Amino acid sequence: MNDARLEHEALNEALQAVENWVVTEDETAIARDFKFADFREAFAFMSECALAAERLDHHPDWSNSYNRVGVSLSTHDAGGVSTRDIALAGIMDEAARRFGL
């Protein structure tokens, strides 16, 4: 998989595949806030995504408060967003859909 930073145009094109994610002002990360029914579901989602992240060797910056999970994805080595972030975002979206989001 290509680790290069996606620049403005390529980034916007790639984001069409993960339309619930927003780009930060400086275009160095993509973010999404997930809201689940309760803490149990939020944490189950995080457990599932943590295993997927390990498999990809690509890890989210995230936080959890009760039923909310805030996620920021970026490729540190590339100094921005790469296709690895888009791929992980897609996997997280798919996991969230299984929780009815």
Ligand SMILES: C[C@H](O)[C@H](O)[C@H]1CNC2=NC(N)=NC(=O)C2=N1
């Ligand atoms: C050595 C290892 O592959 C790197 O440190 C990986 C690990 N996980 C990572 N995760 C994320 N989100 N960005 C990275 O640049 C990154 N680098």
